[in-house]
Amino acid sequence: MKRTSLIGALLVATTTLPLATAATAHSTRPATYLLAGDANSPVGSKFEGIGADERRGLFYISEVTGGEIHRGSVGTAQAQEWLAGDGTDGRFTARGITVDPAGNVYVAGGPNGIGTGRPDLWVYSKEGRLLAALRAPGTDVFLNDVAIGPDGAAYFTNSNDAQVFRVAHGRDGWRATRWADASATIERRPGFNLGGIVLTADRRAFVVAQGNTGRLWRFDARTGAVSPVATGGADLVDADGLVRQGSRLTVVRNFSRTVAILRLGADGRHASLLGQRASSPDRVLTTAKVLRGRVLYVDSKFDEAVASGPYEVVTDPTR
Template identity: 85%
Template sequence: MKRTSLISALLVAATTVPLGGAADAHHHARPSSYRLAGDADSPVGSKFEGIGADERRGLFYVSEVTGGEVHRGEVGAAQTREWLAGDGTDGRYTARGITVDAAGNVYVAGGPNGIGTGRPDLWVYSKEGHLLAALRAPGTDVFLNDVAIGPDGAAYFTNSNDAQVVRVARGRAGWRATLWADASATITRQTGFNLGGIVLTADRRAFVVAQGNVGRLWRFDARTGAVTPVATGGADLVDADGLVRHGGRLSVVRNFSKMIATLRLSSDGRRATLLSQRATSPDRVLTTAKTLRGRVLYVDSKFDEAAATGPYQVVTDPTR
C-alpha cells in the first residue's frame, strides 16, 4: 500500500465510529434533569407550568407562572437560562402553555393575564425572541391554558374557563386570534379548570383535549371544530393536565393526583383504552410534558408550595 493511501486509511479509521457509538455517547451525556433559574426577589418563589419543544434545534421552552418569564434550555446542557423577561414585558405578568411551530416561532398562553386588565391573552415570538404578536382573545373571561400546532400550521389554544378553542395564525392583515370552536352546548362548564392539555391525533384530523376537573377527554375535529367525547372506558383521568402522544399511546399528566395515565389512543382519537396508571414523585406536582429527542421532559411546577423554593427543575424521570 502506498504511503498516502495508508495515511488516508488510518485517518478514516480514526474518525469513523461504529453505528451507535457517537449517538450513544451523546445520549448518555444528556442530563437527567434541567435546572431552571428562580426569581430570588419573589415573595412566593418561582412556579412553572408549560413546556414547548423545538425538535429540529434541540431546544425547549418553559413558562413561569410567577412573573411570566420564559426560560430556554438545550437538550445537552443541564442549566437553562431566562430567554424572555416577565414582570410586564410585552404586557406579560404570567405565562402558561407554550409550543413551537415548524419555523421555530414560540406561542405563549397567558392564562388569566388578560382577565379584567385589558392586557394580552397570548404572545407569539420568533425563534430569535422578537415579539411578533401580542393578542387579545375573543371574550372577556378567557383563561388560555395550553396550545398545540394544527395540521394547517396555526396554533390552537384551549380556554379553561369555557369550552372553547382559539385559533391563532398570521394572515394578510397580520396575526389574528379567532374563536375557532365553541363546545359550550356539549361540554358543561364545571368549577375549576376545564379545557387544558391539547394534542393532535395520529391521523392529524382531530385534537384530543383534556377536561381536568372532571377527568374527561374530548375530540375536536380539526376541519369543522365539532366536538365528541373520547371513549375511555371510565378511566380515572381527574386532574388531567398535560397530554403527550407517542404514536398510538397517550400519556396524561394528572398534576395534583400525582399520577401519569397511559392509554392506547386510536389514530382518529375517538377511543382510548387505559394501559396503566403510574405514580409520580410525591415531592413534585408535574403539570405537563413534551417529547424532545427521544425523551419526555416533565415540568415540576412547585404548585404545592405556598412559597416555592429550589431547586427548580424539568425532569426526565417523573417518579423521582
C-alpha cells in the same frame, strides 16, 4: 434529591409497561434540567408549560410567577431566562407553550388578560422578537395550553369554558379567533376545564383534556365539532398535560400525582387505559413534551406556598 435517569417501566397489575424509551442511548444527556429562579419574587418561582423545538434541540418553560420564559438545550443541564416577565410585552404570567416548524414560540397567558385589558397570548420568533401580543375574543378567557394544527395555525384551550381559539398569520397580520365553542356539549364545571391539547395521529382532530372531570374530548380539526373520547371510564381527574407518541398517550395528572398511559386510536375517538403510576410525591407535574426521544416533565412547585429551589424539568416523573 430528585436526581435519576429516565424510568424504564410502569407497573400495571402484574404487567410491566414502559413509560418511555430506554435511557441508554441518552446517557450523556442530563436526567434533570435546572431552571433559573426569580430571587425577587416573594413567592419564589412556579412553572407550568413546556414547548419543544425538535429541530434545534431546545425547550421553553413558562413561569407562572412573573411570566418569564426560560430556554434550555437538550444537552445542557442549566436552562436560562430567555424572555423577561413582570410586564414585558404586557406579560405578568404565562402558561402553555408550543413551537411551530419555523421555530416561532406561542405562549398562552392564562388569566393575564382577565379584567386587565392585557394580552391573552404572545408569539415570538426563534430569536425572541415579539411577533404578536393578542387579546382573544371574550372577557372570561383563561388560555391554558396550545398545539399546532394541521393547517400550521396554533390552537389554544380555554380553562374557563369549553372553547378553543385559533391564532394564525394572514394578509392582515396575526389574528386570534374563537375557532370552536363546545359549551353546548361540554358542561362548564368549577375549577379548570379545557387544558392539555394534542393532535391525533391521523392529523384530523385534536384531543383535549378536561381536568376537573377527567374526560377527554375530540375536536374535529376541520369543523371544530366535538365528541367525547371513549376511555372506558378511566380515571383521568386532574388531567393536565398531554403527550402523544404514535398511539401512546401520556396524561399528566397534576395534583393526583399520577401519570396515566393510554393507547389512543389514530382518529382520537377511542382510548384504552394501559396503566397508571404514581409520580413523585414531592412534585406536582403539570405537563410534558417529547424532545429528541425523551419526555421532559415540568415540576411546577404548585404545592409550595413559597416555592424554593431547585427548580427542575425532569425526565423521570417518579423521582
